[in-house]
Amino acid sequence: MSVRNLKGNGRWWALAGCLLWLAFTFFPLYWVAITSFKSPLGVVGGPTYLPFVDFEPTLTAWRELLSGQRGQFYNTFMASTIIGLSASVIATAVGSMAAYALVRFTFEVKLLTGLIFVVVAFGGYLLGRHVAGFGQATSLIYAFIAALALAIGSSWIRLPGPILGNDDIVFWFVSQRMFPPIVAAFALFLMYTEMGKLGFKLVDTYTGLTFAYVAFSLPIVIWLMRDFFAALPIEVEEAAMVDNVPSWRIFFGIVVPMSKPGLIATFMITLAFVWNEFLFALFLTNSRWQTLPILVAGQNSQRGDEWWSISAAALVAIIPMVIMAGILSRLMRSGLLLGAIK
Amino acid sequence: MKRHSMSLVRLQQVTKSFGKVEVIPPLDLVIADKEFVVLVGPSGCGKTTTLRMIAGLEQATSGEIRIGDRDVTNLRPGLRNCSMVFQNYALYPHMTVAENIGYGMKVRGTSKADIETSVANAARILNLGAYLQRKPSALSGGQRQRVAIGRAIVRQPEVFLFDEPLSNLDAKLRIEMRTEIKLLHRRLKTTIVYVTHDQVEAMTMADRVVVMNQGRIEQAADPITLYESPKNLFVAAFIGAPSMNFIEGRLERDNGGLSFRAGNDVRVPIPAKRTQALTSAAGEEVVLGIRPEHTMIATGSFPTVPLKVADIEPLGPHTLAIGKTGTAPFTAQVAAGSPIRPDDIVNIPIDVERMHLFLKSTGEALGR
Numbered sequence: 001m002s003v004r005n006l007k008g009n010g011r012w013w014a015l016a017g018c019l020l021w022l023a024f025t026f027f028p029l030y031w032v033a034i035t036s037f038k039s040p041l042g043v044v045g046g047p048t049y050l051p052f053v054d055f056e057p058t059l060t061a062w063r064e065l066l067s068g069q070r071g072q073f074y075n076t077f078m079a080s081t082i083i084g085l086s087a088s089v090i091a092t093a094v095g096s097m098a099a100y101a102l103v104r105f106t107f108e109v110k111l112l113t114g115l116i117f118v119v120v121a122f123g124g125y126l127l128g129r130h131v132a133g134f135g136q137a138t139s140l141i142y143a144f145i146a147a148l149a150l151a152i153g154s155s156w157i158r159l160p161g162p163i164l165g166n167d168d169i170v171f172w173f174v175s176q177r178m179f180p181p182i183v184a185a186f187a188l189f190l191m192y193t194e195m196g197k198l199g200f201k202l203v204d205t206y207t208g209l210t211f212a213y214v215a216f217s218l219p220i221v222i223w224l225m226r227d228f229f230a231a232l233p234i235e236v237e238e239a240a241m242v243d244n245v246p247s248w249r250i251f252f253g254i255v256v257p258m259s260k261p262g263l264i265a266t267f268m269i270t271l272a273f274v275w276n277e278f279l280f281a282l283f284l285t286n287s288r289w290q291t292l293p294i295l296v297a298g299q300n301s302q303r304g305d306e307w308w309s310i311s312a313a314a315l316v317a318i319i320p321m322v323i324m325a326g327i328l329s330r331l332m333r334s335g336l337l338l339g340a341i342k
Numbered sequence: 343m344k345r346h347s348m349s350l351v352r353l354q355q356v357t358k359s360f361g362k363v364e365v366i367p368p369l370d371l372v373i374a375d376k377e378f379v380v381l382v383g384p385s386g387c388g389k390t391t392t393l394r395m396i397a398g399l400e401q402a403t404s405g406e407i408r409i410g411d412r413d414v415t416n417l418r419p420g421l422r423n424c425s426m427v428f429q430n431y432a433l434y435p436h437m438t439v440a441e442n443i444g445y446g447m448k449v450r451g452t453s454k455a456d457i458e459t460s461v462a463n464a465a466r467i468l469n470l471g472a473y474l475q476r477k478p479s480a481l482s483g484g485q486r487q488r489v490a491i492g493r494a495i496v497r498q499p500e501v502f503l504f505d506e507p508l509s510n511l512d513a514k515l516r517i518e519m520r521t522e523i524k525l526l527h528r529r530l531k532t533t534i535v536y537v538t539h540d541q542v543e544a545m546t547m548a549d550r551v552v553v554m555n556q557g558r559i560e561q562a563a564d565p566i567t568l569y570e571s572p573k574n575l576f577v578a579a580f581i582g583a584p585s586m587n588f589i590e591g592r593l594e595r596d597n598g599g600l601s602f603r604a605g606n607d608v609r610v611p612i613p614a615k616r617t618q619a620l621t622s623a624a625g626e627e628v629v630l631g632i633r634p635e636h637t638m639i640a641t642g643s644f645p646t647v648p649l650k651v652a653d654i655e656p657l658g659p660h661t662l663a664i665g666k667t668g669t670a671p672f673t674a675q676v677a678a679g680s681p682i683r684p685d686d687i688v689n690i691p692i693d694v695e696r697m698h699l700f701l702k703s704t705g706e707a708l709g710r
Contacts, residue, residue, distance in 0.1 A: 052352075203673065205463060233430065233432065235430055235432035236432045236433070236434060236435075237426045238399050238419075238426070238428070238432065239426060239432040239433075239490075239493070240434075240445075240446075241398075241399055241418070241419045241420060242398070242419045242420065242422075242424060242425065242426045242503075243419030243420065243425070243445070243446035243449075243493070243497060244419075244421065244446065244449070244450065245420065245445070245446065245449045246420075246449070247540070249449055252447075254434055257436040258434075258435060264674075286523065
C-alpha cells in the first residue's frame with residue numbers, strides 16, 4: 001500500500017499525518033540546533049524560534065566548545081571516534097565469523113561440560129581467594145584457565161546428560177544482553193581495577209574500553225549476522241566446496257561479499273551503540289579515554305544548565321552518526337544476491 | 343586437456359540416514375567410465391542424496407564410494423575431483439562471468455595466462471564469449487546455467503555431477519540445453535551423473551537410466567530396455583508419456599491356454615509363445631499393462647477392452663481418447679480424425695505382443 005494508491009481526501013490526510021510526524025520528530029533536533037546558536041541571554045529570556053527574526057544568532061557556544069573551555073573536546077571526540085570504529089570493526093569481524101560457524105556447522109556442547117566450566121570457574125576462584133590466599137585477579141585467571149581446560153577436555157569424553165545445539169549457543173550469546181548492563185559494568189570495573197593492580201592497566205585505556213564494547217556488542221552482531229547468513233543460498237558455497245576452495249576463502253571471497261549489506265547494517269548498529277554508550281564509559285574511563293556522551297552529560301553537572309553549550313556538544317555527538325549513516329546506507333542497497341540463483 | 347584412464351564411479355552398500363530415518367537402504371551402483379547415467383525418480387526418492395554423496399556434500403552413513411581407483415568415501419568434496427552443476431545455478435553473484443568460471447583455478451594458483459585460456463575455451467564451447475564481463479544478474483536463465491556448466495568444465499573433472507540443471511528453465515530452452523549437454527558429453531568424453539525428476543529428460547539424454555524409488559534402485563538399464571521391458575509396476579508407470587494403462591484382473595486357464603480376465607467385459611488371451619513362462623502364475627491376481635501407443639493397430643484381429651470415453655485430445659499426428667475401462671483410468675491412442683466423441687463406448691484393441699503382465703502382490707513383471 002502506497003500513498004500514491006490513495007484517492008481524493010484520503011491522500012491529503014495521509015500527507016498531513018506524515019508531515020505532522022515529520023515535524024514532531026524534527027522539532028527537537030531543530031530546537032537543539034538553534035539553541036546552540038543562541039546567546040546565554042537569548043536562552044533564558046523566553047522562547048524564540050527563528051534565527052535572524054526572533055533572535056540574533058551568535059557563535060559563542062561553539063567558540064567556547066571548540067576552544068576547549070568546556071573540557072577536552074578534541075581529545076574526547078577522537079577517543080569516541082577511535083574506540084567506536086575499532087570496537088565496531090572488531091565486533092563485526094569476530095561476530096560474523098562466529099555467526100557463520102553457527103549457521104553452517106553443527107556444534108554439540110554437553111550440558112555437563114558447561115556445568116563443569118561454571119563450577120570450576122566459581123569454585124576455583126573462591127578456593128584461590130579464600131583457601132590458597134591468592135589475589136583476586138590471580139585466582140580469577142587461574143580458575144578460568146583451569147575451567148576452560150577442563151571443559152574442553154571433558155568434551156572429548158562421552159558424558160551423560162542432554163546435548164546443547166547451535167540454537168542453545170545462540171541463546172546463550174543473546175542472553176548476555178538480557179540482564180541490565182549495570183550488573184556487568186560494576187563487575188567489569190572491579191575486574192579491571194584488580195587487573196590494574198597486577199600491572200595490566202585497563203581502566204581508562206583504549207584496550208580496556210574497546211574490549212568491553214566488543215564483548216558487549218558481540219551478541220547483537222552474532223544474532224543479526226546469523227539471519228543474514230542463513231538467508232544465503234547454500235548451493236553457492238557448496239559449488240565452491242566441490243571446486244576445492246578452502247573454507248576461509250569461501251568465507252572471505254564469497255560469503256562476505258554476498259552479505260555486504262548485512263555486514264554494513266550490523267556495523268552501523270554496533271557503531272551507534274558504542275558511540276552512544278554511556279554507562280560503561282562512565283565506569284571505565286575518567287580522563288584520557290572519556291567519550292562524547294560523558295562530555296555532553298558533564299556539561300550539565302559541571303556548569304549548570306547552560307543549554308547553549310549543551311546543545312552545541314549534543315550536535316557534535318549527533319552529526320558524525322548522521323553522516324556515517326548517510327554514507328553507509330548507499331552501500332546497504334539490496335540486490336547483491338541477484339543472479340546467484342535462478 | 344588431461345585425460346584420466348578410468349573414471350568409473352562405484353557405490354558399494356552405501357546407506358544414508360538422517361537421524362533415525364534411513365533414506366537410502368544399502369545401494370549398489372557402478373557407473374562406467376565415460377558413461378552418461380541419469381538418476382530419475384519422484385521427489386524424495388533419494389536421487390539427489392545419492393548424487394550429493396558422490397560429490398561429498400553428504401557423508402555416506404555406511405558403505406564405500408570409489409571414483410576411479412580411489413576410495414573417496416571420507417574425502418572432502420574438493421578432493422574428489424568432481425564438478426557439480428546445481429539446479430539454481432549457484433553462481434558467485436559479485437563476480438563477472440569470467441571470474442565465476444576462473445575462480446576455482448585462481449584459488450588453486452593457476453597462472454593468469456592459463457586461466458584466460460581455459461575461460462576463453464569454455465566460453466567458446468558454451469557461446470558465452472560476448473558475456474564474459476557481465477555479472478550473472480545481467481544474464482538470462484539459460485546463460486546463467488551455461489556459466490555454471492563453464493565453471494564445471496574448466497575444472498577438468500573425472501566426473502560431472504548435474505543436479506536437475508534444467509528444471510528452472512522454460513520448456514523450449516530446456517530442450518535446447520538437453521541437446522547442448524549431450525553434445526558436451528560427446529565432446530569431453532567425461533563420466534556424467536545427472537539427476538532429474540523428468541523421465542523424458544532421462545530417456546532422451548542417458549546412456550543408462552537408473553530409476554529410483556524410496557531410496558532403492560527399481561531398474562537400471564538403457565532407455566529402450568526400460569521402455570520395452572520394465573521390471574515392475576513402478577518402472578512401467580514412471581517411464582513413458584502418456585503413461586501406461588493398468589487393468590487389474592486374474593490370469594486364468596482357458597481352452598488349454600491362458601487368458602487375462604477382468605470382470606465380464608475383458609478377456610485377453612495370452613499369445614501361445616508367452617504361456618510357457620506364465621503358467622506358474624495361473625490363478626493369480628495380475629495387472630495388465632498396455633501403453634496408449636500400443637492400442638492402435640492397423641490390421642488383424644485383436645482382443646479388445648471397452649472404453650467409456652470422457653475426453654478427446656487431438657494432438658495432430660494422432661488423437662488420445664481418455665476415459666475409463668471398468669473403474670480403471672485408460673488412455674488410448676486412436677487415429678487422427680477418428681470419429682470418437684466423449685461419452686461414446688468404444689472397443690479398444692490391445693496389442694498382445696506388447697502388453698505387460700505384473701503380479702499384483704509384488705508388482706514384479708511376469709514372463710520377461
